[in-house]
Amino acid sequence: MxxxxxxxxxxxxxxxxxxxxxxxxxxxxxxxxxxxxxxxxxxxxxxxxxxxxxxxxxxxxxxxxxxxxxxxxxxxxxxxxxxxxxxxxxxxxxxxxxxxxxxxxxxxxxxxxxxxxxxxxxxxxxxxxxxxxxxxxxxxxxxxxxxxxxxxxxxxxxxxxxxSLAVDNFEFVFEGKASHAAVAPEKGISALDGVLMTFNGMEYLREHVRSDVRIHGIITDGGIAANIVPERAAAKFSIRAINRPYLDTVVERALNVARGAALATGTKVHINPIKSLESxxxxxxxxxxxxxxxxxxxxxxxxxxxxxxxxxxxxxxxxxxxxxxxxxxxxxxxxxxxxxxxxxxxxxxxxxxxxxxxxxxxxxxxxxxxxxxxxxxxxxxxxxxxxxxxxxxxxx
The missing domain is CATH 3.40.630.10 (Zn peptidases)
Structure with missing residues (x-):
């Protein structure tokens, strides 16, 4: 032995x-x-x-x-x-x-x-x-x-x-139109608005998912100067849940939040998957x-x-x-x-x-x-x- x-x-x-x-x-x-x-x-x-x-x-x-x-x-x-x-x-x-x-x-x-x-x-x-x-x-x-x-x-x-929690990580990249924020704000489309509206939408989503779900993100690009309407902005999010089938439903709702934010702000959003792990x-x-x-x-x-x-x-x-x-x-x-x-x-x-x-x-x-x-x-x-x-x- x-x-x-x-x-x-x-x-x-x-x-x-x-x-x-x-x-x-x-x-x-x-x-x-x-x-x-x-x-x-x-x-x-x-x-x-x-x-x-x-x-x-x-x-x-x-x-x-x-x-x-x-x-x-x-x-x-x-x-x-x-x-x-x-x-x-x-x-x-x-x-x-x-x-x-x-x-x-x-x-x-x-x-x-x-x-x-x-x-x-x-x-x-x-x-x-x-x-x-x-x-x-x-x-x-x-x-x-x-x-x-x-x-x-x-x-x-x-x-x-x-x-452990299954997780999907995403990057959301918003495209807008640059302009002088004071002289001609009406000519700009703020990509940052798309990011901020995404964060607000995620907060509302949190209220209507199971308690094991975790949604957390950061802004990785918010523009280059306060007096320039941001033509690009980006954020990264992690979305987690105990099991994959339920997580998949939450992820689709989260992606729709970003899509809706782009529609509401007149921007375009590119959704880039980063990593996906099982429980x-x-x-x-x-x-x-x-x-x-x-x-x-x-x-x-x-x-x-x-x-x-x-x-x-x-x-x-x-x-x-x-x-x-x-x-x-x-x-x-x-x-x-x-x-x-x-x-x-x-x-x-x-x-x-x-x-x-x-x-x-x-x-x-x-x-x-x-x-x-x-x-x-x-x-x-x-x-x-x-x-x-x-x-x-x-x-x-």
């Missing part, structure tokens, strides 16, 4: 290298699709530990796959990591913790002498905060062959992901394994899944294969992410402890799956059942 104690010992022997990797990523934050230093450092460590590395997956320069195979056949375990930072903030979402923890689990597993036939794949997925590298990677089938997929994320508590598909057996192993390694502040949640591109993976994410506490409960508090904590004693806790939790979960073919069958059966429910979901 595979020993979790041996796994934990091997992860412990990697501690210094893992913490140094996290600190390097923290000190060198890179935006989505520009994570060249991160990928070079991560893949070099994997190569030095016997993993076969492929870069440039799905035409993404900073996507990679690192593979370690034991024997022939056996389950394929995917360990996913992100490493992009936030504009003007740095690692305010703790992505510098993900790669070290995933590498700790993957490398330690590869060093176990009694590991059964299997394949361990570390999948580097860039640009989670922006364009979502998992989208083209999923479209080109890079997750479809996995038996399970695991991730970690920092958090204000240790828990698993429950539901997460959960497999309870896999979530339970992660939480049980988090308890085994004495993770801090273990709680049930969060009630309030956002959206994740990991949801795309969970609609293709059984997937789960362990969130590991490293900031005080209630501390919101995408903040300076998260930036500071992601390079601290607490952040380092989260790396080790997550590595042990994910590694131990892999051992459970590899040790029990029946357990893997149960995970897959739950996944198929949940997917059937989602596919037959109707408006409620």
């Amino acid at each position: 595979i020993s979790k104690e041996d796994l934990f010992y091997k992860i412990g022997s990697l501690e210094q290298e893992l913490i140094e990797l996290g600190a390097f990523l923290h000190a060198n934050p890179e935006l989505g699709n520009e994570e060249f230093q991160a990928v070079d450092r991560i893949t070099t460590i994997l190569q030095n530990n016997g993993f076969l590395v492929e870069k440039g997956l799905a035409s993404l320069e900073t996507a990679f796959r690192a593979t370690y195979t034991v024997g022939t056949g056996g389950p394929v375990i995917g360990l996913l990591c992100e490493y992009d930072a936030l504009q003007d903030l740095g690692h305010g979402c703790g992505h510098n913790l993900q790669s070290p923890s995933v590498l700790g689990a993957a490398i330690a597993l590869s060093q176990l002498e009694d590991l059964p036939a299997c394949t361990i794949e570390v999948l580097g997925t860039p640009a989670e905060e922006t364009t979502s590298g998992k989208i083209p990677m999923a479209q080109q089938g890079y997750f479809d062959h996995l038996d399970i997929a695991l991730m970690m994320h920092g958090g204000d508590r240790t828990t698993v992901d429950g539901r 997460k598909l959960n497999v309870q057996a896999l979530n339970d394994l992660l939480l049980n192993n988090a308890e085994l390694v004495k993770a801090k502040n273990i709680t049930p899944p969060r009630e309030q949640t956002g959206s994740t591109d990991f949801s795309i993976v969970t609609h293709r294969v059984p997937g789960a994410c362990i969130r590991v506490a490293f900031v005080p409960q209630g501390t919101p992410n995408h903040t300076k508090e998260w930036v500071k904590a992601s390079n601290s004693k607490e952040g380092n402890e989260a790396i080790m806790t997550a590595a042990k939790t994910m590694g131990a979960t892999c051992i459970d799956v590899l040790s029990s073919p029946e357990l893997l069958k149960e995970i897959k059966a739950q996944f198929s059942a949940e997917k059937e429910v989602q596919n037959n979901l109707v408006l409620q």
